[in-house]
Amino acid sequence: MYEHGTMKINAAGHIEIGGVDTVKLAHQYGTPLFVYDTALIKERAKAFKSAFEEEHVAFQVAYASKAFSCIAMYQLAKSLDLSIDVVSGGELYTALKAGVEPEKIHFHGNNKSIEELTMAIDAKIGCIVADNFYELELLQQIASKHGTVVQILLRLTPGVEAHTHEFISTGQEDSKFGFDLASGQATEAVRIALDSKQLKLLGVHSHIGSQIFETDGFVLAIEKVFDQLKPWRETLGFVPEVLNFGGGFGIRYIEGDTPLAPNVYVKEIIKETKKHVQALGWEMPEIWIEPGRSLVGDAGTTLYSIGSTKDIPNVRRYLSVDGGMSDNIRPALYDAKYEGALANRATDPIEDQFAIAGKCCESGDMLIWDLPLPQVKPGDLLAMFCTGAYGYSMANNYNRIPRPAVVFVEDGSSQLIIKRETYQDLINLDQPYKMQEVVSFEN
Numbered sequence: 001m002y003e004h005g006t007m008k009i010n011a012a013g014h015i016e017i018g019g020v021d022t023v024k025l026a027h028q029y030g031t032p033l034f035v036y037d038t039a040l041i042k043e044r045a046k047a048f049k050s051a052f053e054e055e056h057v058a059f060q061v062a063y064a065s066k067a068f069s070c071i072a073m074y075q076l077a078k079s080l081d082l083s084i085d086v087v088s089g090g091e092l093y094t095a096l097k098a099g100v101e102p103e104k105i106h107f108h109g110n111n112k113s114i115e116e117l118t119m120a121i122d123a124k125i126g127c128i129v130a131d132n133f134y135e136l137e138l139l140q141q142i143a144s145k146h147g148t149v150v151q152i153l154l155r156l157t158p159g160v161e162a163h164t165h166e167f168i169s170t171g172q173e174d175s176k177f178g179f180d181l182a183s184g185q186a187t188e189a190v191r192i193a194l195d196s197k198q199l200k201l202l203g204v205h206s207h208i209g210s211q212i213f214e215t216d217g218f219v220l221a222i223e224k225v226f227d228q229l230k231p232w233r234e235t236l237g238f239v240p241e242v243l244n245f246g247g248g249f250g251i252r253y254i255e256g257d258t259p260l261a262p263n264v265y266v267k268e269i270i271k272e273t274k275k276h277v278q279a280l281g282w283e284m285p286e287i288w289i290e291p292g293r294s295l296v297g298d299a300g301t302t303l304y305s306i307g308s309t310k311d312i313p314n315v316r317r318y319l320s321v322d323g324g325m326s327d328n329i330r331p332a333l334y335d336a337k338y339e340g341a342l343a344n345r346a347t348d349p350i351e352d353q354f355a356i357a358g359k360c361c362e363s364g365d366m367l368i369w370d371l372p373l374p375q376v377k378p379g380d381l382l383a384m385f386c387t388g389a390y391g392y393s394m395a396n397n398y399n400r401i402p403r404p405a406v407v408f409v410e411d412g413s414s415q416l417i418i419k420r421e422t423y424q425d426l427i428n429l430d431q432p433y434k435m436q437e438v439v440s441f442e443n
């Protein structure tokens with residue numbers, strides 16, 4: 001079993017997280033249940049931050065909150081002195097309600113609406129990562145109406161696509177995000193931003209992908225960004241105060257996943273930036289990064305109760321759980337792989353491989369295809385590991401299945417941070433059908 005963070009097997013043979021028995025958690029809060037090991041989140045945040053501190057580089061570590069967003073998570077991030085990335089009015093609203101200082105919020109997205117941008121400018125958030133020409137226009141209009149200046153970064157598409165173990169240099173990137181470098185669009189955007197009285201261009205941003213296990217993609221992206229910065233200095237007089245190199249730092253989901261430690265990514269990013277900065281004789285800019293998955297991904301575990309089983313001799317043994325693609329759509333959406341274990345009998349000898357099925361009415365609603373488990377019976381508790389990122393945040397009500405509850409655990413105690421959705425919650429927005437007067441048709 002993949003024991004990570006504070007996870008261990010206790011004397012009763014149960015999986016324990018944050019010093020709390022998962023069997024007790026399941027009894028207390030019901031299943032499916034998301035359990036977050038907050039000590040592990042704190043450790044990761046500290047690892048990213050201390051790597052910058054050790055190098056004496058000014059920085060911001062912004063939690064990419066789309067990975068897992070709720071009031072308590074924003075408050076935890078705030079207590080760890082993280083900045084916050086949001087990508088919608090809903091995330092912005094939640095972060096503000098949670099008490100995050102507006103200056104520490106950065107707003108991303110390729111189609112921010114007028115309402116969303118107005119909300120962000122009204123709240124005086126720290127910076128908006130401008131994604132396209134239309135947004136630059138809107139920002140100027142809104143800022144001018146409000147008599148204010150908006151701090152922005154420009155999102156660049158450096159033409160580097162990083163995958164788990166390799167990266168692809170595409171030169172000209174076919175992406176819905178950001179300003180393309182190769183075509184000169186990025187240069188045009190810099191010119192617009194510098195010419196505008198309503199915009200204060202802090203610097204540039206790039207994000208090359210997700211679940212990245214190597215540093216070469218970052219190194220290449222930094223090189224491509226500096227290939228532009230140099231002529232921008234010469235022709236436009238622009239020197240960035242901030243360079244944001246995004247997120248995407250990988251985590252271990254299954255055996256064979258080999259992520260680097262947070263400080264390895266950070267130190268390589270710093271080293272590479274320093275090299276270019278020194279060659280140009282510039283001051284070192286502030287460096288920002290945006291980890292999402294690597295802060296919360298492996299801190300999350302989902303507890304499911306096992307229900308029906310189906311054995312197809314010589315084919316497969318299915319076990320069905322009380323959740324599925326409604327609380328974790330990643331296997332169905334991306335063919336994402338996970339590991340798990342029997343939480344209530346974690347030391348029992350492995351009997352066979354099982355296929356873990358969700359309860360949604362889709363054949364594709366499979367969580368894990370080949371999980372080695374002991375002999376299983378209905379009512380057993382299954383722990384699925386590393387579900388903390390893009391699990392709850394992508395949860396949905398397909399089949400009108402209520403979304404699970406979420407708890408934080410640490411030092412032997414648990415706290416409910418998101419209540420389980422009720423059937424009443426499911427119909428709260430529904431309006432009754434108003435019967436029309438019946439008209440009969442005759443020809």
Ligand SMILES: *Cc1c(COP(=O)(O)O)cnc(C)c1O
Pocket residue numbers: 064066067108207209210211246247248249290291292293294389
């Ligand atoms: C999604 C995203 C991130 C976070 O990605 P992770 O893989 O969760 O670290 C960071 N920055 C931007 C712009 C993103 O879109």
